[in-house]
Amino acid sequence: xxxxxxxxxxGEMTTGETSAAxxxxxxxxxxxxxxxxxxxxxxxxxxALKDYLSRVRGGELGSLPxxxxxxxxxxxxxxxxxxxxxxxxxxxxxxxxAGRTIIAMGLVFVxxxxxxxxxxxxASGVAASVMALHLVEGGNLLGGMGNVVFIIFCVLLAIAxxxxxxLRIWPGVALSGVALLICVLGVxxxxxxxxxxxxxxGTAIGCITGYLVAxxxxxxxxxxxxxxxxxxxxxxxxxxxGGTLGLNNEVLFKVANGNLSTVSSWGLFVLAAGGYAAxxxxxxxxxxxxxxxAQPTALVAIKVxxxxxxxxxxxxxxxxxxxxxxxxxxxxxxxxxxxVLALLTxxxxxxxxxxxxxxxxxxxxxxxAARRAGINVAKIRMSVFVIASSVAALGAIVxxxxxxxxxxxxxxxxxxxxxxxxxxxxxxxxFGGKGRVSNAVIGGAVLATIxxxxxxxxxxxxxxxxxxxxxxxxxxxxxxxxRRRAAVAKR
Amino acid sequence: xSEPILELRGINKSFGPVHVLHDVDFAVHPxxxxxxxxDNGAGKSTxxxxxAGIHPIDSGQVLFNGEEVHIHGPREAxxxxxxxxxxxxxxxxxxxIVQNMFLxxxxxxxxxxxxxxxxxxxxxxxxxLSVRTVKSVRTQVSSLSGGQRxxxxxxxxxxxDSKVVLLDEPTAxxxxxxxxxxxxxxxxxxxxxxxxxxxxxxxxxVFEVSDRIACLYLGRMAAELPTKDVTHGQVVELITAxxxxxxxxxxPENATV
Numbered sequence: 001x002x003x004x005x006x007x008x009x010x011g012e013m014t015t016g017e018t019s020a021a022x023x024x025x026x027x028x029x030x031x032x033x034x035x036x037x038x039x040x041x042x043x044x045x046x047x048a049l050k051d052y053l054s055r056v057r058g059g060e061l062g063s064l065p066x067x068x069x070x071x072x073x074x075x076x077x078x079x080x081x082x083x084x085x086x087x088x089x090x091x092x093x094x095x096x097x098a099g100r101t102i103i104a105m106g107l108v109f110v111x112x113x114x115x116x117x118x119x120x121x122x123a124s125g126v127a128a129s130v131m132a133l134h135l136v137e138g139g140n141l142l143g144g145m146g147n148v149v150f151i152i153f154c155v156l157l158a159i160a161x162x163x164x165x166x167l168r169i170w171p172g173v174a175l176s177g178v179a180l181l182i183c184v185l186g187v188x189x190x191x192x193x194x195x196x197x198x199x200x201x202g203t204a205i206g207c208i209t210g211y212l213v214a215x216x217x218x219x220x221x222x223x224x225x226x227x228x229x230x231x232x233x234x235x236x237x238x239x240x241x242g243g244t245l246g247l248n249n250e251v252l253f254k255v256a257n258g259n260l261s262t263v264s265s266w267g268l269f270v271l272a273a274g275g276y277a278a279x280x281x282x283x284x285x286x287x288x289x290x291x292x293x294a295q296p297t298a299l300v301a302i303k304v305x306x307x308x309x310x311x312x313x314x315x316x317x318x319x320x321x322x323x324x325x326x327x328x329x330x331x332x333x334x335x336x337x338x339x340v341l342a343l344l345t346x347x348x349x350x351x352x353x354x355x356x357x358x359x360x361x362x363x364x365x366x367x368x369a370a371r372r373a374g375i376n377v378a379k380i381r382m383s384v385f386v387i388a389s390s391v392a393a394l395g396a397i398v399x400x401x402x403x404x405x406x407x408x409x410x411x412x413x414x415x416x417x418x419x420x421x422x423x424x425x426x427x428x429x430x431f432g433g434k435g436r437v438s439n440a441v442i443g444g445a446v447l448a449t450i451x452x453x454x455x456x457x458x459x460x461x462x463x464x465x466x467x468x469x470x471x472x473x474x475x476x477x478x479x480x481x482x483r484r485r486a487a488v489a490k491r
Numbered sequence: 492x493s494e495p496i497l498e499l500r501g502i503n504k505s506f507g508p509v510h511v512l513h514d515v516d517f518a519v520h521p522x523x524x525x526x527x528x529x530d531n532g533a534g535k536s537t538x539x540x541x542x543a544g545i546h547p548i549d550s551g552q553v554l555f556n557g558e559e560v561h562i563h564g565p566r567e568a569x570x571x572x573x574x575x576x577x578x579x580x581x582x583x584x585x586x587x588i589v590q591n592m593f594l595x596x597x598x599x600x601x602x603x604x605x606x607x608x609x610x611x612x613x614x615x616x617x618x619x620l621s622v623r624t625v626k627s628v629r630t631q632v633s634s635l636s637g638g639q640r641x642x643x644x645x646x647x648x649x650x651x652d653s654k655v656v657l658l659d660e661p662t663a664x665x666x667x668x669x670x671x672x673x674x675x676x677x678x679x680x681x682x683x684x685x686x687x688x689x690x691x692x693x694x695x696x697v698f699e700v701s702d703r704i705a706c707l708y709l710g711r712m713a714a715e716l717p718t719k720d721v722t723h724g725q726v727v728e729l730i731t732a733x734x735x736x737x738x739x740x741x742x743p744e745n746a747t748v
Contacts, residue, residue: 287607290611355597355603356602361586361590362594365583365586372565373596374566375594433583433585
């Protein structure tokens with residue numbers, strides 16, 4: 001057994017040495033640091049493509065299967081249904097999927113640690129119901145909840161502040177504190193205050209969940225399963241059996257149903273596409289300047305050009321009038337697009353470019369190695385739950401706005417499982433350490449497309465549920481197989 | 492001979508009723524490889540973990556650069572410049588070489604990472620150690636061979652300007668060629684002026700790279716000698732019996748754990 005291992009190790013070594021020899025050769029030619037010749041040369045387009053293909057074959061699929069799946073779905077639905085590819089339906093699809101997609105974006109952080117947050121759905125429901133209650137009661141939460149419930153609610157918020165302070169998660173302390181202040185001071189109803197309150201309640205819930213997982217050490221599955229049930233009850237308590245709280249407010253209604261004006265739509269295009277191009281090109285030329293390995297400039301330019309072109313076309317189409325009747329005009333990019341883009345940018349920035357994001361990946365990959373490197377593993381573990389619940393609360397604002405009311409089922413049922421499904425379909429691994437925020441967006445788009453497309457084809461809910469389930473199963477299979485492939489290919 | 496960079500005097504350590512280290516004296520000199528040998532259960536790992544601050548010592552003195560220090564945790568040991576490369580390596584598979592080398596000590600401003608700077612520093616370090624087997628410093632650690640992983644773990648300690656590097660059985664799971672590479676690397680570490688401690692069961696490795704050999708026998712320092720003054724057979728006797736001719740403990744038969 002040991003001998004075998006030694007043998008394979010030696011075998012590997014020989015190949016290692018051959019490639020090393022090659023490296024040295026090319027290094028000598030370029031005249032830079034000899035040992036990393038390949039690192040210092042700019043790749044040709046062919047090499048870059050070959051590199052990418054070999055990585056895909058090695059099991060690093062990323063979002064590729066989801067993107068291909070999305071493409072297939074778009075082709076199938078647009079050929080089967082006349083209405084699918086209409087502008088009205090596309091913008092409707094965006095708004096439909098947004099709430100869930102946002103919850104999934106927050107969940108990616110938890111999944112990166114190999115943990116799960118089953119309570120994110122009902123937690124978002126709690127945030128939504130507090131928001132609706134605050135609006136309906138004109139800021140008087142005490143009156144809306146009743147004395148006992150209100151006191152318990154405030155005590156829980158205070159506990160959340162204390163727990164966040166214990167692990168020195170200051171944003172958690174600050175936002176939970178804001179929630180407590182809004183409740184105790186009885187700040188009058190105002191749509192912006194309501195949205196802030198929802199976010200802060202989400203943060204406070206995340207502090208409690210995170211502490212139970214990270215410090216008390218209960219498996220996240222159990223903690224969040226228990227809280228999933230508990231928060232469901234809390235929503236029922238807040239809203240009342242069979243009740244519904246309407247969100248009769250212009251601003252809150254517009255979050256998921258409003259559109260940017262034509263001018264601001266193009267403004268968004270300039271900001272988003274321009275920002276993307278600036279960041280990608282800036283990094284590319286920065287690397288070239290410092291003599292680091294970089295993708296070929298032509299390839300980067302094509303990539304940036306494609307994104308800019310795509311967003312320009314999308315912006316143009318969304319600014320065309322898409323109203324079915326001639327009486328009203330509906331045009332402009334839906335508000336949910338900049339909301340999702342902003343969260344996507346922020347999440348990607350945090351995960352890819354900050355020390356905190358790097359530590360999340362490290363803890364997800366090997367918690368023991370992270371601990372020895374001096375990373376506060378408990379703090380990281382708690383913080384991801386805070387992020388997941390806070391972002392889920394933002395998702396709650398969007399989905400409540402879409403419906404225009406909050407009922408006792410808010411965030412219950414399939415909401416959470418759809419969100420987890422979105423992240424996994426997009427390529428985030430349930431085993432931890434692998435995933436990006438963009439995965440959630442792509443996966444969310446796949447799920448929204450399935451639901452929307454099958455709905456247009458007049459399929460019953462049964463079919464929609466079955467197809468969605470099978471797609472998720474397929475995505476999980478792809479993840480497991482690519483993992484096995486990676487293990488075989490590399491060791 | 493140079494002054495020791497790290498010196499232990501009369502270290503004692505017990506785990507409950509088990510007295511693992513008895514009055515152990517041990518010195519690490521800069522620019523030298525000191526091999527720490529001993530049979531299983533002789534206390535090698537305990538000694539290393541005591542130095543690294545994982546196990547607090549019961550009594551005895553630790554001198555670093557001639558001054559007495561008290562190490563209370565891995566972080567404090569790292570701050571002094573003592574790095575331990577553990578047998579299980581503890582690298583994050585999902586991160587690349589640069590990310591692993593800088594883990595926990597990333598460079599950058601305001602929490603934002605300076606990737607280019609880290610990449611250049613990592614490359615420089617690997618190049619200074621003449622590491623030739625990795626194609627790119629952006630390779631994920633999961634796709635590296637055992638020897639390459641060991642190399643990354645060791646290079647990490649060089650990157651951080653460590654003064655003392657403790658290597659716990661770095662060649663235990665490696666093939667012939669990989670062992671060769673790691674041993675070369677150990678030698679180069681010493682040439683760069685670091686004090687290197689090599690724990691190994693493999694006598695060939697020990698005689699090949701070490702300048703001094705320290706032999707533990709049942710928690711006692713049986714002998715600490717220049718490698719050129721002892722033979723293969725003598726060291727084996729010291730490990731197994733605690734005594735070889737004039738060398739070793741006076742009455743090893745009385746030694747108990």
